Amino acid sequence: MAGSVNKVILVGNLGKDPEIKSFQNGGRIANFSIATSESWKDKMSGERKERTEWHNIKIDNDNLIRVAEQYLRKGSKVYVEGQLQTRKWQDKDGNDRYTTEVVVGRFNGTIELLDRREGGGMSGGGDYDQSRGGNDYSAPARNSAPPTRKPSFDADLDDDDVPF
Amino acid sequence: MAGSVNKVILVGNLGKDPEIKSFQNGGRIANFSIATSESWKDKMSGERKERTEWHNIKIDNDNLIRVAEQYLRKGSKVYVEGQLQTRKWQDKDGNDRYTTEVVVGRFNGTIELLDRREGGGMSGGGDYDQSRGGNDYSAPARNSAPPTRKPSFDADLDDDDVPF
Amino acid sequence: MAGSVNKVILVGNLGKDPEIKSFQNGGRIANFSIATSESWKDKMSGERKERTEWHNIKIDNDNLIRVAEQYLRKGSKVYVEGQLQTRKWQDKDGNDRYTTEVVVGRFNGTIELLDRREGGGMSGGGDYDQSRGGNDYSAPARNSAPPTRKPSFDADLDDDDVPF
Amino acid sequence: MAGSVNKVILVGNLGKDPEIKSFQNGGRIANFSIATSESWKDKMSGERKERTEWHNIKIDNDNLIRVAEQYLRKGSKVYVEGQLQTRKWQDKDGNDRYTTEVVVGRFNGTIELLDRREGGGMSGGGDYDQSRGGNDYSAPARNSAPPTRKPSFDADLDDDDVPF
DNA sequence: TTTT
């Protein structure tokens, strides 16, 4: 439909490391979920309440997948701009089921990393280690390499535009 | 979680008239769905493709419900700003199911009517009367009542702020 | 700066037909301004007040310029997504001056036409003729050609993607 | 004009501490500017280019002013949602001048702090202490006070809703 | 289920 807009803007934290899936045709996809939360004071009871919402993010753009792979970890704070898509699938009993995702696509959408710094070499996964010194919630820095340049990118960048 | 954002921005057309539900405690809710669609040219085949997406909108604010009731109809084009919420429910077999909605709430969100005219009583379908003289921006359909003020409102308006 | 976002979302009406400027290097630019307005009830006086804001839009993308040229007219209602840019220039006295524009660029941004229909052949300009029957505020339809397909496009489309 | 939208979404860093102005009628205003920046690879030269944009933010809501006062500092990273307003003023020669600001108002807009930690008294610059143990998400700088609750708030909150 |  001409004259329509489908846009989602989220700022939240990853619940787990991203999952990358590869397909036989060479295509790849990255999935992760992020939590947003809000708190308010209930008018009736006067209590402070909080609600956390989880959002399924699907990245369908090679450059962004590469960045997600390298930089996003459990706990990372990100700005996500994408569009809503509801997928139909069938459970084991053959019933129709629907899942709504925020898709950061080939031709639209963005991801911006909002963490102040993220060290390189984070292969080991994002186990959250409270005792570990001096690190931001998310990115385990296993070495003393200088902070990597922070990726900033849109879905429409071609390879040459990736800033690293 | 502080420091988070959960925002959806849609422009699309209502698939049906809104449904209003009343609860025993006096509360009300309006539901409708809107379609957004995009078209693109497939890189491989060169064909033009189109994809339509349906979004469930839930309005949880008295003023906006009143406006939806009066002004929104099947086919109406609207700007919707709300937040994503996924609700858990159980089907008849007791299985968990999830439905994602765009909620225009008590304290956030907006709806803007984008149709040029909105006369009263257009439930019977949106027959656009070409022969009618004058201007869509101001002219009400079917009667000589003075032009209805076009509703423009945010979720945080109290009653006195409703412009009609 | 990595991790930054600069986004403007407007829905409003063009104050005049777009102006297209051509440069010696073959480049082109489209400029127009759109009005947004809001009304509210003053808490003190109880009066209803209204404020109209004008926004300078600059289009810096060939496909979008072509569409603006063909479809946008004084009064057209549009959704504009772009970014804020402040330009420095000098007045005749050599004083620095600044102008802020919403730029719909080569690699980001969108324009969506929100008018229900727009006839073809709008060469004559957008004089607003109240006495003219059955037309939407904006687009004078000087012939009986069937309504043109409504353009829907992003800044990153290449030529082949333009839907007409 | 009904049916219009005027929305700006920015994520960037404060260039200086906020300035608070008080008026004789007891009203207050907070001003600060934030930088957003983008980088891209020039198609012609192949060089990487960068452009930084400065945005004037004006906060016109008591709760948000209080938060800005307490939490925002030079270098703070924030999400700002507001609307565009262009103000006319006169320079010393009596010439009309225009300044465009992003206004986070009484009834709309939001500010979200995106920094992992916000301790007190960081006016002296954002020296990030690598050697400090523990976790940025919760640990206040420079003292052993319990973690400050991170402010999350909308323009429409009344006093009781401020989360601290 | 809309719209073009």
Add this chain to the structure above:
DNA sequence: TTTT
């Protein structure tokens, strides 16, 4: 004037 920020940040990377």
